[in-house]
Amino acid sequence: MAKTKQEKLDLKAEKQYYKKHKKKTKFTVGDIIFNIINYAFFGIFTISCIFPFYYLFINTISDNALVRVGAINFIPKGIHFQNYLSLLGAGEIADAFLVSVSRTLIGTSLMVVISALAGYLMTKQELWHRKIWYRFLVITMYFNAGLVPTYLNFLMLGLTENYLVYILPAIVQPYNIILVKTYIESIPAELEESAFIDGASHMKIFREIIWPLSKPILATIAIFGAVGHWNSFMDSILYMSGTPELQTLQHRLYIYLNQTTSLGSLMTGGVSSSTAGAVMEGVMNSKVIKYTISMVTVIPILMVYPFMQRYFEKGIMLGAVKG
Amino acid sequence: MKKVKVQSNGWTDKVYYVTRLGTILGLVMMFFPAANPGYVCNLINKNLSLFTTAISYDSLTTLAMRPMDKGWVDKSSFVTLMVAAAIVCIGIALQAVAGCASLGNLKMKRIGNWFGLGGAAVMCGGMVGLYMAYESFGGSSRPEKVYNIMPNGMYIYAVLAAVLLVANIVIILFQPRPAKGEKCEIATPYKLFLMFLPIIAFVFVFSYLPLWGWRYAFFDYSAGQTLSMDNFVGFKWFTYLFQNEATRGDIMRVLKNTLVMSGLGIATSWIPMAFAIFLTEIKTGWFRRLVQTFTTIPNFISWVLVYAIALAIFSTDGFINSMLTEITGDIHETNYLLSDSGTWFKMLLWGMWKGTGWSAIIYISGISGIDQQLYEAATVDGAGRFQKMWHITVPGLIPTFCVLLLMSVANILSNGMDQYLVFENAKNTGAIEVLDLYVYKIGIGKGLVPLSTVVGMVKTVVSVTLLFLANGVSKLVRGESIM
Known part of the structure; x- marks a missing residue:
């Protein structure tokens, strides 16, 4: 919609007015006190949110001897990245990292595809007994059989001590399906109808119209799904207690955090080359190992966070619309 | 086609x-x-x-x-x-x-x-x-x-x-x-x-x-057995919960912990709203965005990582102790996590550290949806900053707040177990054990399958009832369903 000349002029005048007006705004003493307190509060809270990550990070890249005596508080000293290299060379952590990454990638992509397909099918009035199936799906959000019956169910299905326990139960997410369904309903129906008249099948419509058009919502659920997969550790604790090589990174971290004794065995046990083992022994103390594993666990989240922030925020708004 | x-x-x-x-x-x-x-x-x-x-x-x-x-x-x-x-x-x-x-x-x-x-x-x-x-x-x-x-x-x-x-x-x-x-x-x-x-x-x-x-x-079941009419016990485990002295004591303690922690969560549920209101008072754009970005990060890390951070800051060789040692010159080696005082309050604070920034987002976008003319009119009428907050912003956010409040009332028994599992230690175990954690411990840890199933069942039934009640209240008051 093109703006008329008069409208443009009005806008300009308005802007000028506000500019002028703003300059004239005077702060009262109350305003100044309020602002100081307000800025100070948010500043401190923000620092409390970000400083722990910084603290962990500088301790993992500083001289390990200084870290042990607690000399690294604000500024890193003797910067090196050997800790990360050694840790990712250690078998256990590399395995756990691989398990976490693979479950995140596989689990999330399957969940997104299934949510998209199910959401699309749920918008189809023709679907045989659509309403019944929709309720069948939605009701599951409001009840939960409980921890032990779920555990026994997985035991019965042979999913315990099995990698698939990370993937299969999380594929169908009713909440995400509802989100996608709501989104697809907002896509103009004419698009689909015209494709239908041209002889496209449902699968083709889904692939070529629905999927590309619902990418924003799919990106949102993908990010939430990925964060959920990456962070989940209860499933690993519950169902992988007997299979250390399939435990997730979060579970490994939990185990190490609770180990008060020396963590040297992790290094000597996992490192294949003897030189690497020699570097590790005595050099990396338990504090550094704990911090480094924590960083390895948190870095993927911190790295994707800035790019994904708008989707995160969109996600909570979608929840609000629904809630 | x-x-x-x-x-x-x-x-x-x-x-x-x-x-x-x-x-x-x-x-x-x-x-x-x-x-x-x-x-x-x-x-x-x-x-x-x-x-x-x-x-x-x-x-x-x-x-x-x-x-x-x-x-x-x-x-x-x-x-x-x-x-x-x-x-x-x-x-x-x-x-x-x-x-x-x-x-x-x-x-x-x-x-x-x-x-x-x-x-x-x-x-x-x-x-x-x-x-x-x-x-x-x-x-x-x-x-x-x-x-x-x-x-x-x-x-x-x-x-x-x-x-x-x-x-x-x-x-x-x-x-x-x-x-x-x-x-x-x-x-x-x-x-x-x-x-x-x-x-x-x-x-x-x-x-x-x-x-x-x-x-x-x-059934009277323990791992490895099969179910048959021989070990069918009817409602034995349901009555056992209340008749057995030790179990009853446990349940009472665990319920108290659960209700207190959920109650504290509900009592402080206005804080994200206040956070959002005061954050929008900050007129420096880059600072506001910075605060918003960094305060939402903790929501996306797992409770294990929160615990890792807690250790790094508060444990014997953590940040606080090394700072104190540096400042005073004496050696400080207190493990602040290993204490039994104020466990409920500490858990609340950790929850708030993790969740406030995130929960505020919904209110921030709620505030941007409020009609600006209301504020202008109030300014003309001579309303101050706090009067505008209280008489315009807060009423504008109350509907969202009510929905979230009702949801948290419905979830009063299920406050999750991740947080309490990772923060639990020998000292605070009495005050930190919530219902979910208790079920985990007796069911998976001790292998008391029937008892933990009973607790889980009762919990599910109560939760679903509460949800329907909350929904009923919402329908009655706001004429809108929360489901």
Whole structure:
């Protein structure tokens, strides 16, 4: 919609007015006190949110001897990245990292595809007994059989001590399906109808119209799904207690955090080359190992966070619309 | 696309109900250990389903390692059993294909029928194989150690295979032939349904099937046993909860912890709203965005990582202690996490550290939705900063707040266990144990399956009731459902 000349002029005048007006705004003493307190509060809270990550990070890249005596508080000293290299060379952590990454990638992509397909099918009035199936799906959000019956169910299905326990139960997410369904309903129906008249099948419509058009919502659920997969550790604790090589990174971290004794065995046990083992022994103390594993666990989240922030925020708004 | 009409093909369509029902039954029973036709020998794990028998030789022979080494039982018996079980599973899978095809037009049905017939025949063959395995286990050299059992599943599956075979033959014989040149088609409703079917199966297996585990609440069960009328105890465990002194004490303590922590959460649920209101008072754009970005980060890390951070800051060799040591010169080595004072309050603070920034986002966008003219009018009327907040912003956000409040009231019993599991230690265990954590500990830790199932059941029922109550309140007050 093109703006008329008069409208443009009005806008300009308005802007000028506000500019002028703003300059004239005077702060009262109350305003100044309020602002100081307000800025100070948010500043401190923000620092409390970000400083722990910084603290962990500088301790993992500083001289390990200084870290042990607690000399690294604000500024890193003797910067090196050997800790990360050694840790990712250690078998256990590399395995756990691989398990976490693979479950995140596989689990999330399957969940997104299934949510998209199910959401699309749920918008189809023709679907045989659509309403019944929709309720069948939605009701599951409001009840939960409980921890032990779920555990026994997985035991019965042979999913315990099995990698698939990370993937299969999380594929169908009713909440995400509802989100996608709501989104697809907002896509103009004419698009689909015209494709239908041209002889496209449902699968083709889904692939070529629905999927590309619902990418924003799919990106949102993908990010939430990925964060959920990456962070989940209860499933690993519950169902992988007997299979250390399939435990997730979060579970490994939990185990190490609770180990008060020396963590040297992790290094000597996992490192294949003897030189690497020699570097590790005595050099990396338990504090550094704990911090480094924590960083390895948190870095993927911190790295994707800035790019994904708008989707995160969109996600909570979608929840609000629904809630 | 051409719409395909649902066509009727006489009475043989009714026979399909038999085959479809039989197929679903066969499919479901494939995953139930109680109906495993492959449980033909005492050396086989009772908790194996037919499906596991067919795919995992390792779990099939876990109990049979020693007898096999000693030569009491032949390896070939297990192989026969596994192959036979796999054949039965393949037969059922073929039946499933036939069942799906039977939703199509006549041509499609005809093709499906051959799958069905083949599947039924394969199933019968598999049953014969299972019987052979049964026989071979009978011929052991140590009959008192290794003996064969005729499982109930064997009868069920034999009958099922026979019925499916007969039904398929009947259909093939009496169904009218399709017109020449007819193409394979399925009516749209059924086609969409078939696409949706895998999702239904997943939901059934992972959300509804666990409910079957509620039956443990009525049995005197411990791991490895089977359920039978001998150990059926009715409502014993429900009354045990309140009659047994120790359990009652535990439940009371755990309930108190749960309610206090949820209550504290509800009592502070206005804080994200205040956070949002005051954050929007900050007029420096970059600073506001910075605060918003950094305060939401903790929400995206797991509780294990929060605990890692807690250790890094508050443990004996953490930040606080090394700072104090540096400043005062004395050695400070207090582990602030290992204390039993103010556990509830500390947990609340950790929860707030993690969640406030995130929860505020919803209110921030709520504020940007409030009509700016209201503020302008209030300014003209001489309203101050706080008056505008209280009389315009807060009322604008109250509806959102109420919804979230009702949701948290409905979730009062389920405050999750991640946080409390990671922060638990010897000192604070009495005050930190919430209902979910208690269920985990008695169910998984101590193996008290029936008791933990009872607690879980009661919790679920109470939660669902609360949810409906909250929804009712919402409908009454706001005329809107929260579900």
